[in-house]
Amino acid sequence: MIARVIEYSAKNPFMILLSVFFLSAWGYWAVTKTPLDAIPDLSDVQVIVYAEWSGRSPNLIEDQITYPIVTAMLGAPKVKYVRGTSDFGFSYVYVIFEDGTDIYWARSRVLEYMSKIAGKLPEGVNPILGPDATGVGWVFEYALVDESGRHDLAELRSFQGWYLRYQFQAVPGVAEVASIGGFVKQYQVNVDxxxxxxxxxxxxxxxxxxxxxxxxxxxxxxxxxxxxxxxxxxxxxxxxxxxxx
Known part of the structure; x- marks a missing residue:
């Protein structure tokens, strides 16, 4: 077999050179166009729906919010399965789509089906979509520390929420900056x-x-x-x- 390949190559040098040229060109194109990622995204195409209803029990959240959203999302096209989680005061619904589904198309479908059940949800409950990011999109975590001791936790949280967060959101590729900790400045009215x-x-x-x-x-x-x-x-x-x- 090897002798026949050598004999054919010796008799047809032009075809061999032409094949080598096309293979080299295809290899160069593949190297330049293939995306490289140190941590490839192997997660499912998912859209997260978040709804808040303060002070309500998980059972009430499940009956009034989670269940209507889950049943509505089951009829959306290209949906593999839907998962819902209910806790004190909030609800999370994870809509998992088939592999290869465009994330922006999936988000638009979820918004379309959410509009159909807006009137069935309790008054004051406005579900929102999660950030435009994948399940493995958590990239960086940082902490604000005042070593001088001149600023309290409320001031640090205000600086994070009103200044620093917007600077990070302006970076290309950043989908969301989630602030955790500190004290959010607020005015409370204590009623007698x-x-x-x-x-x-x-x-x-x-x-x-x-x-x-x-x-x-x-x-x-x-x-x-x-x-x-x-x-x-x-x-x-x-x-x-x-x-x-």
């Missing part, structure tokens, strides 16, 4: 139930009043001394004194 009962004020009325007070109100314009002034009411809460009564 005895005083509410004494003044006959429902708790829902109090929360509605606080929510409506944190708002700007637009007005009309007035003309004075050949000048036009725009009128608006500034009501957004910017400091703790705005909540004190």
């Amino acid at each position: 139930p005895n005083r509410l009962l004494a003044y006959n004020i429902p708790f829902t009325r109090l929360t509605q009043a606080i929510r409506m007070s944190n708002n700007d109100v637009g007005g009309r314009s007035i003309e004075m001394s050949e000048r036009e002034y725009m009128i608006r009411g500034r009501g957004y809460i910017t400091r703790l004194e705005d909540l004190q009564m």
